[in-house]
Amino acid sequence: MPETSELRQRQAEFAKELHGDNVTKSGFSALVSKNKSAQTEAVAKYLKHWDGKTDEDAERRRLEDYNESTHSYYNVVTDFYEYGWGSSFHFSRFFKGESFNASVARHEHYLAYRAGIEKNDLVLDVGCGVGGPARTIARFTGCNIIGLNNNDYQIQKANYYAKRDKLDSQLSFVKGDFMKMDFEDNSFDKVYAIEATCHAPTFEGVYGEIYRVLKPGGTFAVYEWVMTENYDETNPEHRKIAYEIELGDGIPKMYPVSAARDALDKVGFEVSESLDLTDNDDEIPWYAPLSGEWRYVNSVADLATFFRTSRVGRTFTTAMVTVFEKLGLAPAGSASVTHALEEAAVGLVAGGEKKLFTPMMLFVARKPEQK
Ligand SMILES: CC(C)=CCC[C@@H](C)[C@H]1CC[C@H]2C3=C(CC[C@]12C)[C@@]1(C)CC[C@H](O)C[C@@H]1CC3
Numbered sequence: 001m002p003e004t005s006e007l008r009q010r011q012a013e014f015a016k017e018l019h020g021d022n023v024t025k026s027g028f029s030a031l032v033s034k035n036k037s038a039q040t041e042a043v044a045k046y047l048k049h050w051d052g053k054t055d056e057d058a059e060r061r062r063l064e065d066y067n068e069s070t071h072s073y074y075n076v077v078t079d080f081y082e083y084g085w086g087s088s089f090h091f092s093r094f095f096k097g098e099s100f101n102a103s104v105a106r107h108e109h110y111l112a113y114r115a116g117i118e119k120n121d122l123v124l125d126v127g128c129g130v131g132g133p134a135r136t137i138a139r140f141t142g143c144n145i146i147g148l149n150n151n152d153y154q155i156q157k158a159n160y161y162a163k164r165d166k167l168d169s170q171l172s173f174v175k176g177d178f179m180k181m182d183f184e185d186n187s188f189d190k191v192y193a194i195e196a197t198c199h200a201p202t203f204e205g206v207y208g209e210i211y212r213v214l215k216p217g218g219t220f221a222v223y224e225w226v227m228t229e230n231y232d233e234t235n236p237e238h239r240k241i242a243y244e245i246e247l248g249d250g251i252p253k254m255y256p257v258s259a260a261r262d263a264l265d266k267v268g269f270e271v272s273e274s275l276d277l278t279d280n281d282d283e284i285p286w287y288a289p290l291s292g293e294w295r296y297v298n299s300v301a302d303l304a305t306f307f308r309t310s311r312v313g314r315t316f317t318t319a320m321v322t323v324f325e326k327l328g329l330a331p332a333g334s335a336s337v338t339h340a341l342e343e344a345a346v347g348l349v350a351g352g353e354k355k356l357f358t359p360m361m362l363f364v365a366r367k368p369e370q371k
């Protein structure tokens with residue numbers, strides 16, 4: 001069910017009740033500052049469909065509730081993401097000698113390069129998070145970016161960070177559902193999406209909206225989350241891994257790469273690139289931080305990140321949050337969020353190791369000039 005004006009208003013009011021007005025906090029200090037009853041409600045809204053079932057009816061319920069479910073997911077995980085990962089909520093390739101932050105930035109630069117983004121372009125970032133990639137790409141290209149996001153808390157943070165970094169003349173972040181955008185047809189020179197459109201109930205729905213708002217001749221570039229051609233939905237072990245990724249990452253349904261590729265064709269794009277960036281012989285795999293393999297650490301600066309993302313670090317965080325919750329310092333339900341995130345980590349690493357899943361299926365597509 002796409003966003004309605006009533007849903008938009010209700011989500012904005014709920015976000016204010018849950019997070020308050022202070023978006024400068026992150027991590028644990030943000031967690032303990034939440035309105036406790038609102039946080040418990042947000043956790044329940046996120047987890048209500050995750051009952052272990054993968055039958056058609058369960059999938060239908062999750063797909064129908066995609067907007068509220070994803071909005072709730074990011075209400076309860078954003079502070080954990082910033083604490084454990086930073087302000088760019090995506091994976092990247094890693095190269096020896098390159099720091100975690102350098103890898104993240106290079107991954108964003110590469111997408112901007114493949115999208116052909118130029119100075120003064122008006123660019124749409126679909127599912128913009130707290131604006132990490134938009135800040136990097138705006139600095140890298142000199143373009144102007146509008147970030148679209150259906151999570152109020154993240155939009156507030158993104159606008160705050162843009163002002164803090166003196167990028168607010170190039171960047172703005174607005175509320176909206178990428179399945180039903182408020183933008184006019186043919187509004188943007190370029191569009192990109194980084195690990196966001198996988199939250200859509202259908203690729204055709206979100207890609208169709210992206211096609212509509214892109215100018216004729218414009219380019220769309222995306223890092224998409226898909227199951228690879230090795231994935232077999234009828235294989236219980238495979239389906240369990242996909243379910244862990246869906247549950248732990250707030251995704252109503254993980255689709256195969258063919259579904260994304262077919263959707264691009266169906267809505268009218270001319271696809272010039274379709275490349276799984278994990279299909280390589282990199283010494284350090286994209287899931288390295290979640291694997292807990294310390295041999296992958298490239299620099300002292302990365303030790304804190306690798307600790308927080310490793311199984312040991314995740315267990316420590318879960319233990320801390322559990323104690324905070326028992327002492328009444330953290331809202332009820334906070335520990336269950338860390339358990340869901342643990343499922344995400346386990347499913348993502350398994351999906352990566354078995355080559356059943358990729359978080360960086362690169363598609364580059366063009367909207368034809370008007371005939
Ligand atoms: C949800 C989508 C489409 C993309 C997000 C990709 C990643 C940024 C996240 C996926 C799993 C997340 C986890 C964490 C940070 C962000 C992710 C890697 C934690 C390391 C944050 C700290 C917690 O204690 C453990 C989390 C494990 C999962």
Ligand SMILES: C[S@@+](CC[C@H](N)C(=O)[O-])C[C@H]1O[C@@H](n2cnc3c(N)ncnc32)[C@H](O)[C@@H]1O
Binds near residue numbers: 089090130148193
């Ligand atoms: C994993 S985060 C990636 C954020 C950002 N692209 C980055 O790389 O940091 C996915 C983003 O998609 C947004 N999102 C999910 N469903 C959405 C929807 N229906 N409409 C707009 N944004 C949505 C989430 O709120 C979140 O900001």
